[in-house]
Amino acid sequence: MTKATVSRKSNGGYVLVIPGARPGDEVTVEIENARQNIASAEIHEPDSMTGDKTKDRRG
Template identity: 50%
Template sequence: MVEIPDSLRSLFSAPIEERNGTYVIEVPSSEVDHEALSADKTYRVAILESPGSTESSIQQKPQRSPPQETTSRVPSGPPVKKGEVRNVTIETVGDQGDGIAKVERGYVVIVPDAQPGDEPTVKIEQVQKNVAFASIVDSDPRTF
């Protein structure tokens, strides 16, 4: 089970690569572009094993996103708003048994009574800087 602290700045997947006798995790440029991280600061990093990770998938190079236009405006703040209704996919379950979904920029949405693989429609009830809490307004139709 994964506990999501309020101080969580970013959540993304990346392979670990060996380079000149050290190991490197590449941080997606979007994390800096969206101001989740700054290149000139030091951060604590947690490593979680990815479900279904294999040696062959670890050795693959990460896919890079196409470059964004330099004139595009970098969004600030959480990508969700209180009262917003949206569809999410539950990826994992947290320590308290709540479902965890990720939306734009890796932003975490906690959904009680949801399980990995569920795709409920949720209403955002509370928004914090790094995480939002939502309630299910329409259950995953595949569960019926």
Template identity: 50%
Template sequence: MVEIPDSLRSVFSATVRQRDEEYVVEVPSGEIAHDAVSPGTTYRVAVFESSPTTEGGERNHRSSDRSQRTSHPPEPPVEEGEIRDVTIETVGDQGDGIAKVERGYVVIVPDAQPGDEPTIEIEQVQQNVAFASIVDPDPRTL
């Protein structure tokens, strides 16, 4: 399993494109709008190859010819209305709790502090982040 550092600011999918003699990864505008990244700032980037799966969850074995590959961002690992138990790992710039679930996907939880283990309901899902509310607070914080 890949260790996700507390300093993780963003997770998104993008396609590497060639532009003249350089290769470019485009950052979605939502990352700028949500202050995950800022233009002109240098970031450390991890790159993972997208591996689509079949409906049964098995890996597709595709041709090694990279020109035949199509890029589809992975679906978020949560759904609106889903109830889950999470651990709040850190606090974001706006003071909200941040939990990470499968694949390092970020869930923002207002009124939560690092170490809290609340039960949450996912209220809004975006490609790279979800927003949730606490439905059952961590009993240790009552």
């Protein structure tokens, strides 16, 4: 598991895509697929999420 703070900017050119997370959210994620400059992750634990916390935003 990895802790991440969601941002609109990449960190040094590396992009982490977290469906259901919004800029400003702090989440613990599990990396599902990683490549040289992009990775996708699934939210494992919403540490601090903005907006409606009771609604599942993952679709």
